[in-house]
Amino acid sequence: MMTTRNLPPSTSKRIKMVSLVIVILILPIGVADRAQETSALTVTQNDGMDEDVQVDDDLDPEDLEVFQPTNQWQSLKPGQAVPAGSHVRLNLQTGEREAKLPDSIKETTGLNRNKVTAKDSHSFSAQELKEALKKLKEEAISSADEEAQAAVRSQYRPLEELKKDLEDLSAMMETDFQVMTRLVQQFNNSQASLEEKVTALLDLEYLVHQVDNAQDLISLGGLQLIINTLNSSEPILQEHAAFVLGSAVSSNPRVQVEAMEGGALQKLLLLLGTDQPLPVKKKALFALASLLRHFPFAQQHFLKLGGLQVLTALFRSRGSESLRVRVVTLLYDMIIEKELISQSGLDAVPDASHEERLRQYSQVALLPLLSEQGWCNLVPELLASPEHDMREKALRSILVIMTPCRDFYRQDSGLASFLTSIQEQYTALAESEREHGEDDGYFGELLALVESVLGKLR
Incomplete structure (x- = not known):
């Protein structure tokens, strides 16, 4: 190289x-x-x-x-x-x-x-490329959005068309007042069949649970029509008329007053005091309880018209055993109402009418009449029932009538013996509840009621 x-x-x-x-x-x-x-x-x-x-x-x-x-x-x-x-x-x-x-x-x-x-x-510069890519992306997204919106629009009807349909539907809908007007006319129609009248009463009962509807029934003349039907010769009409009346007056003072002025109390007592089918008496007792509750004026007239005697006869009559606990519950509620308003008043803040309510309740002398008409002996009969609910109502009622009935109960050795036996039963049941973690169980409450009654008898 x-x-x-x-x-x-x-x-x-x-x-x-x-x-x-x-x-x-x-x-x-x-x-x-x-x-x-x-x-x-x-x-x-x-x-x-x-x-x-x-x-x-x-x-x-x-x-x-x-x-x-x-x-x-x-x-x-x-x-x-x-x-x-x-x-x-x-x-x-x-x-x-x-x-x-x-x-x-x-x-x-x-x-x-x-x-x-x-x-x-x-x-190309970097900025030019980024702007071009961004523009392409925005155009792609915009195109996809338009396609999606078009797909959604194809699945739904236009808003204007829906508004028109709703307006037509609203024009076809009836208000409660219009429905009640039609039902009252249907019930009052002499050409209507018995089935049509019963249907009208059932529909009215559903509507009058609302306070405003029940008051509208008065202006339509329907309330008086219902009260008059309590005298009908058709038991099924009497039954459903009493049902409508009870629902209308329940917790509705204005309708309670109108019903009293229309003679509802007398007609209900007549149904309960005469020979009527059991379904008729059940609904009549329901209507009576709704009319009397929180209405001392009606309670006074109930006693004046012999209402307590009517309930006493109903309690003792054969075939009315299923009504006994309802009768005792009604009497218990009347006594408790008076005690509560006498102690602290039913109103959270006493108003100008509180004194008037106290005066009216003071004129409802129910307890002395219970003792006179043998209720000290009738109420304990419920204790013989195997149903715990009925026993509870009996025990609570015995406690509220204890003052006029104490001497009678102390002389009744059979009552004390029976109370001791169910005390043992409820002691065992309450202990079983506590073992399962229920310190405040139902049987513990019943045991406390029994012990309270026994304590007042000693």
């Missing part, structure tokens, strides 16, 4: 110069290749028609800056992309890479220069 050592100095110097020129000529190709590899922007041409642009979002935006060559050699920044076809060299004096346009392309200025460079290099 020939070396430069054996050559003359002039020849050796010429060889070195030729080598350097070759290196400089080869260098632009490698530099351009590396620039394209490290560039964040890659442009591929397909027959001059299609362009695929790939953007690496992870690179720094500064790395995406494309060098704009001119006809003069300019220094390249690190990582700066060089458009294809540019001349690149390494400045041996400064050590920097430099590039310029090929000699065949003349330098242009201003907007024309940017257009030429963009057209020849197919290069």
Whole structure:
């Protein structure tokens, strides 16, 4: 191999110069290749028609800056992309890479220069690419939203059409007042069948549970019509009329007053004091209890009209055993009402009418009449029932009538013996409740009632 050592100095110097020129000529190709590899922007041409642009979002935006060559050699920044076809060299004096346009392309200025460079290099800035991608995404989302909205609209009817249908429906709907008017007319129609009248009464009973509807029944003349039906010759009409009346007067003072003025109390007592089917008496007793509750004026007239004698006979009559606990419950409620208002008043804050209520309740002398009419002996009969609920009502009633009946109960050895036996029964049941974690169970409550009665008899 020939070396430069054996050559003359002039020849050796010429060889070195030729080598350097070759290196400089080869260098632009490698530099351009590396620039394209490290560039964040890659442009591929397909027959001059299609362009695929790939953007690496992870690179720094500064790395995406494309060098704009001119006809003069300019220094390249690190990582700066060089458009294809540019001349690149390494400045041996400064050590920097430099590039310029090929000699065949003349330098242009201003907007024309940017257009030429963009057209020849197919290069775009990072901001231009991001804005283009964002616009494409927004257009895609907008198109998808429009399609989704169109699909939803196709599944539902237009709002205006729905409004029209609702208006038509509202025009067809009846108010409660209109329904009650129609029912009263149907019931009062002489051509209506017995079944149609019963249906009208059932529908009225459902509506009059509301306070306003019950009061509207008065203005329609329906309340008096119902009261008069208590005298009907059809037991089924008497039964359902009493049911409607009881529901209408329940916790409704205005309707209670109207019913009293319409003669409802007398007609109910007549049903309870005469031979009537058991269903009729059940509904009549329900209506009587609703009429008397929290209405001392009606309670006074009940006693004056012999209502207690009617209940006494009902309690003792055969075939009415199922009504006994209801009768005792009604009497118990009347006694408790008077005691409560005498102690603290039924009203949370006494008003101007409180004294008048006290005066009216003071005239309801029920306890002495209970003792006179044998209720001291009748109430304990409920204790013989195996039903715990009936025993509870009996024990509570015995306690409230204890004052006029104490002497009678103390002389009744059978009552004390029976109370002792059920005390043992409820002691065992209450203990079983406590074992299961029920410290305040039902049988514990019954045991307390029994012990309270026994304590008052000692």
